[in-house]
Amino acid sequence: MSCEIFSINGPVIKLKGASTLEMMESVRVGRQELIGEVVGVKGDETVVQVYEDTSGLKPGEPAKGTGGPMSIELGPGLLYNVFDGIARSLKAVEKHSGAFIARGLNVGALDRDKKWNVTLKVKEGDMIDIGTIYAECPETGIITHHCPSPVKGIARNVVADGFYSVNDAILEVVDAKGRITVLTLMQTWAIRKPRPVKERLPISMPLITGQRIIDTLFPIAKGGCAAVPGPFGAGKTIIQHQLAKWSDADIIIYLGCGERGNEMTQVLEEFGELQDPKSGKPLLERTVLLANTSNMPVAAREASVYTGMTIAEYYRDMGYHVALMADSTSRWAEALREISGRLEEMPAEEGFPAYLPSRLAEFYERGGYMSVLSGREGSVTVIGAVSPQGGDFSEPVTQNTKRFVRAFWALDRSLAYARHFPSINWISSYSEYIDDLAPWYESRLGWEFFELRQRISRLLMEESRLVEIVKLIGADILPDDQKLIIEVARLVRVGFLQQNAYHETDTYVPLEKQKKMLEVYLHFYDSARVLVERSIPIGQLRDTGISDELIRIKYDTPNDNLKVFDVYKEKIDKAIASVLETNTT
Amino acid sequence: MRMEYIGVSEINGPLLVLEGVYGVGYDEMCDIVLESGEHRAGRVIMLEGDRAVVQVFQGTHGLSLENLATYFYGRPIQLPLSREILGRMFNGSGKPVDGLGKIYSQEYRDINGSAINPISRKYPRSCIYTGISAIDGMSTLIQGQKLPIFSGSGMRHNELAAQIVRQARVPEGDGEFAIVFAAMGVKNDAADFFRRDFEEAGALQRVVMFMNLAADPIIERILTPRCALTAAEFLAFVCGYHVLVIMTDMTSYCESLREFSSSKGEIPSRKGFPSYLYSDLASLYERAGIIEGLPGSVTQVPILTMPNDDITHPIPDLTGYITEGQIVLDRELDQAKLYPPIAVLPSLSRLMKDGIGKGFTREDHPALANQLFSSYAKVQEARSLAGVIGEDELSPADKKYLEFGKLFEEGFVRQTSQDDREISQTLDTGWEALSVLPPGELDRVDVPLLQKYYKKEIAPLDPSQPPGSAITI
Secondary structure, three states, rough: OOEEEEEEEEEEEEEEOOOOOOOOOOEOOOOOOOEEEEEEEEOOOEEEEEOOOOOOOOOOOOOEEEEOEEEEEOOOOOOOEEOOOOOOOOHHHHHOOOOOOOOOOOOOOOOOOOOOOEEEEOOOOOEOOOOEEEEEEOOOOOEEEEOOOOEEEEEEEOHHHOOOOOOOEEEEEEEOOOEEEOOOOOOOOOOOOOOOOEOOOOOOOEEOOOHHHHHOOOOOOOOOEEEEEOOOOOOOHHHHHHHHHHHHOOOEEEEEOOOHHHHHHHHHHHHHHHHOOOOOHHHHHHHEEEEOOOOHHHHHHHHHHHHHHHHHHHHOOOOEEEEEEEEEEHHHHHEEEEEHHHHOEEEEEHEEEEOHOOOOOOOHOEEEEEEEOOOOOEEEEEEEEEHHHHOOOOHHHHHHHHHHOOOOOOOOOHHHHHOOOOOOOOOEEEEOOHHHHHHHHHHOOOOOHHHHHHHHHHHHHHHHHHHOOOOHHHHHHHHHHHHHHHHHHHHHHHHHOOOOOOOOOOOOHOOOOHHHHHHHHHHHHHHHHHHHHOOOOOHHHHHHHHHHHHHHHHOOOOOOOOOHHHHHHHHHHHHHHHHHHHHHH | OOOOOOOOEEEEEEEEOOOOOOOOOOOEEEEEEEEOOOOOEEEEEEEEEEEEEEEEEOOOOOOOOEEEEEOOOOOEEEEEEHHHHHOOOOOOOOOOOOOOOOOOOOOOEOOOOOOOOOOHHHEEEEEOEEHHHHHEEEEEEEOOOOOOOOOOOOOHHHHHHHHHHHOOOOOOOOOEEEEEEEEEEEOOHHHHHHHHHHOOOOOHHHEEEEEEOOOOOOOHHHEEEEEEHHHHHHHHOOOOOOEEEEOOOOOHHHHHHHHHHHHHHOOOOOHHOOOOOHHHHHHHHHOOEOOOOOOEEEEEEEEEEEEHHHHOOOOHHHHHHOOOOEEOOOHHHHHHOOOOOEEEEEEOOOHHHOOOOOOOOOOOOOHHHHHHHHHHHHHHHHHHHHHHHHHHOOOOHHHHHHHHHHHHHHHHOOOOOOOOHHHHHHHHHHHHHHHOOHHHHHOOOOHHHHHHHHOOOOOOOOOOOOOOOOOOO
């Protein structure tokens, strides 16, 4: 079915004479065959958003439908690779057009020539269900790729184990009606359609990140959703990088949606060098990078979050725990707004289209802890950065995102200015996962962990109240017990909540050490109360240098030897004893 | 074949509507010839069937529905380029205005450029010295970075921009250095100031200027940064220069974009700016960078005046989300006659951490900058406390911080517009200020560095003490 271009306005074009095109069908537009997608049909007119720059397009040029919705290729070769928002391999793009991206390139996601060492998991005559793993191959040094079947039927013409490329036929599946489907290592999937699962399971396991403020105060669950809102310069990207590097997910999908080009280069460089703590292999071996930088076409930016989610779901279906880092969902929302404006739709709040909340909900609800069709368990954890306009959290994207995520890590400009990183504000952040995860934490760290956590949060709350008073009248006026609270809270803020992403030991801290640190700080609090009772100023204790030592605890103690923490408790006792002594003599 | 169309069917603001147009492409350039023989340039911004909407760069005054003819070029806007553009001055749409004749071009380039493939980029690591302590020391500019200056009307950003142009240089051995200067909507006086200043400093030979004055047509203003960046990309990736692009004032640019958008009848978004402002700014800022395997680099320092000094206004806000940090000028400092009026705390260079320290500037630079930030943040706390309870009531430690704050602002930040400081001088000045504080307060610097650079005697480290214990004088 052919039709032709009628009008062009930036990325939005209208076609005439195309009554058979479906909504959301993928189309090729113009002589250069630019990639586009149908977003509206009205009488004889079809509205298409184009994923590439439309300069030079002319009315009257041909356009054609591809017969299906916008789909991407899935199969081995996604890991250790970089794609644009519609899953075109950027390495292949570079081969075609050099350092600058040309238009109308028809390159796929996967390398057609590479041979994979395939082991077949089904035999001739086996019954195959949707989701059945029919073949597997080592995709990288860490990850084995399992191919879930997209169809149902009886297997035949199954090849022997051996080396195959993604185009080679592996087996045929004959369904009940006798239709034959040839399966290769590769399949395609429509990005806007969630991949099916058996059932959604309750949340029970945390995603361990090694970041103290997250693991201890505001944890995120495997299969959960978190939002990281913050003004520019507050450190959203660094938090995303830290989680991508250190979280205990099996697979990381890192989505640079409308962000900086240099940042993506940095991720590529760093993740290529950094080693996965479990296997010692480069982190890139468990990572899929999607880079749709801010100067790449806006329509592809809109599609990129679905591309990322589809790849995440694909690996989930193999039984992996996947974390999807989307940096930043605001850029996606703005892409929606931009396209909506071009389509001349009626704007709702702040110019965003009225369907913004439903799109956000659709996206975040694709995350979850699932029992997948092959019978395994897998999860997709979504961590979305939000870049609120003017740093104002009352804007629509932040507010609507808040409704669909259960962990909220609010970044604070004033903390960032004071170089307090990660600049997660401990008063306005929250995690609703804490109750779901309580059994897990208790079985791993003992019941007292929650008590420690509770006490620390209360101390911090109390401090923030006292700081208000101090701002007005100075710290000297406070009674000694409140001065002690301020001092302990300072230790916790600087020693515990601040974490140095660039320090070898401090960049990742295991839960056990986090617990020990809390114990030491609370030991300090409990023991120093003796001084308060005897009206000895806390300043004297600080003068012994013990506070400075406690602040440096994160750098001075190794992550694997937790015995040294007892030494610190002794030191605290000694320091207090010495202060008591000087006051009695 | 060149098609000629006589007359138009509608004129609205800077836009012409032509009917019966065939074979014209989106974004194509055209030449509009008036009956008087005057030429104006235009660009196709929308096509619908046989209707074409054309924006006219020099404005539509004097045009009627019948007194003109339009010729389409069949290609988008291109800029003629050669190495000879160094030392020359152009108007906003890339025509020479210095009376030295036209450019004999080596090649023509589409001014819209195309996106750099993220995997072809090279991560920026080497710095550009500006000779200004507050920038070099605290928010170091890195080759391939985009680092805007957020200013306000009436502050001395022009002087600062001129000083950067005069003093900027790359470390020795890094290669040749050039500057592309794009002025958008600047007043005549300011344009004069820049021209004279570059001339007097003898910097003219390494500068390419694109001048769009405040009274010039707004459509040309939309082209100005694109021409400048195209020239910069050519000088960098073809000729191998390290190019610093200074663009002032981005606020004028964004406002002309808004004016243009509203004349097209587009649905406005925040504060009337078009919804694609982010994508549009990104298409400029993202043209900074270094490409693996090619010589040279493009570094950008866009300057913008924050309307009403409001950093949450859409222009600085969106800019901050795209650029790699920002240098913020402060009204209070400016009024206190502190030059350069750089507010150190909200300023930030995201790429700095990878381009300073051992092998780049000096080993102590990262820790020193970190410590200065953290200590200066405490100065602000002490000051606000002093404002409430009076300076006399402050604790001795807080008094020390006040002293440090003063020394830091007067010795480190303050410098004259002719003062070109070496990086070692900048760092030493920083240590001098820090040495007012007792070493125990310097928690971001490790002991060996402290012993080497702290300006007072420190007792030698007691080997029996565990690492990290407090140091005493």
